[in-house]
């Protein structure tokens with residue numbers, strides 16, 4: 001990928017709320033139209049789409065082409081692993097544009113958890129769970145897919161529970177007390193809530209949170225409390241990817257893609273906890289090097305980071321795995337320096353999934369674009385370079 | 401049964417049981433007999449869990465099942481206090497753990513036979529089997 005060959009020319013989003021009276025399809029349509037309008041494009045010009053695979057994304061490109069009256073797509077692709085694909089869909093879109101497979105690619109993500117099932121619940125969702133009669137009671141049979149048949153029978157069913165295992169291991173591996181871990185996780189959750197309080201689009205905009213409120217929240221899966229876990233909501237995001245040349249013709253402030261990368265190693269897919277060696281290594285150091293060397297920037301050049309945060313543990317560990325803080329030091333770093341305004345690296349300045357809304361990493365991309373345009377509600381002064389990263393699967397570096 | 405560790409056969413009499421494939425059935429069949437087994441490559445001796453169809457080390461396809469000692473240590477754990485499934489409503493709080501076997505592989509499992517709050521990383525444990533239905537027994541672990 002050539003740095004600055006491809007740019008994001010438009011962003012769009014719906015309102016975010018616990019329940020919206022609209023389908024995911026309707027939400028996707030609004031976000032895509034909004035992103036095209038922001039780019040100054042007629043949606044009819046779209047000739048490419050990238051999205052997450054099902055079961056995560058339920059709105060297909062076929063549904064959107066049909067509903068939006070798009071004549072023809074010449075490129076469309078999907079990336080697996082849910083939020084881990086936040087940079088993958090952009091990498092695919094950028095590659096397609098550089099290769100000449102499409103001219104205007106829309107990337108989108110639409111969620112209706114109120115209608116389609118909450119991600120924090122295992123009943124009513126999950127891998128096609130069947131039941132059978134057994135001694136008068138119905139058993140739940142977990143089909144073997146992605147090793148879930150070895151986890152669900154023990155009651156390990158949700159991402160939050162899994163990341164509690166990572167957080168506990170982190171605590172033990174680095175010799176933290178439980179209080180030190182709680183301080184680190186809480187520092188992240190509270191900083192993100194404060195950002196959300198200044199973001200009128202954030203679900204938690206009117207809900208301040210102090211240490212007492214954080215610590216008094218109920219334990220969900222120790223060591224993770226309620227406010228260490230992401231929101232569950234409805235909403236949609238979309239953005240328009242095109243060549244730098246086209247983007248400059250459309251607007252004065254395109255946001256350039258410096259690099260984007262995917263990564264997959266054995267058992268590093270979501271819920272893939274059976275990794276051999278160090279469980280804590282998530283985003284591989286080699287992939288981080290690829291991301292930065294491809295972008296031609298160093299860690300010091302990055303002004304703001306938007307880290308995927310289904311739990312507060314993920315930004316904590318991402319500070320280390322992307323190389324901003326040495327391994328095992330982020331817990332002290334976030335407690336002492338923080339991730340808020342004026343910190344060395346502001347993180348999740350929209351409030352993140354913990355406090356803005358859960359859009360599977362896509363709202364982090366939109367916030368990075370706003371930062372680089374200078375239009376964030378929590379603007380980092382003079383922000384020029386932003387990193388958007390998933391815990392283990394993909395990432396991108398963007399610049400103005 | 402530990403405090404609340406009532407097994408995953410909680411509310412409404414539902415048990416959560418593994419679906420089985422040709423690849424995974426021998427593991428559960430052994431558990432039903434009170435044995436913990438790990439799939440082993442006969443070509444190079446590498447152990448794998450959960451089973452995959454090839455040996456990632458030598459690409460061999462000749463496999464057997466090695467009887468594990470049942471001894472291991474807690475690699476990580478979480479005390480789950482919020483049920484994410486109706487079938488677990490009566491089971492909370494319960495402990496989910498990653499146990500590293502003496503033989504090397506790690507298993508997702510549960511810890512039984514002690515209060516949830518007494519579990520620690522590094523705690524030595526040994527296999528303890530829990531029958532959850534007439535057909536299915538799950539390997540659990542208890543303090544060694």
Ligand SMILES: [Zn+2]
Pocket residue numbers: 441442443444445446455456457458459460
């Ligand atoms: Zn082998």
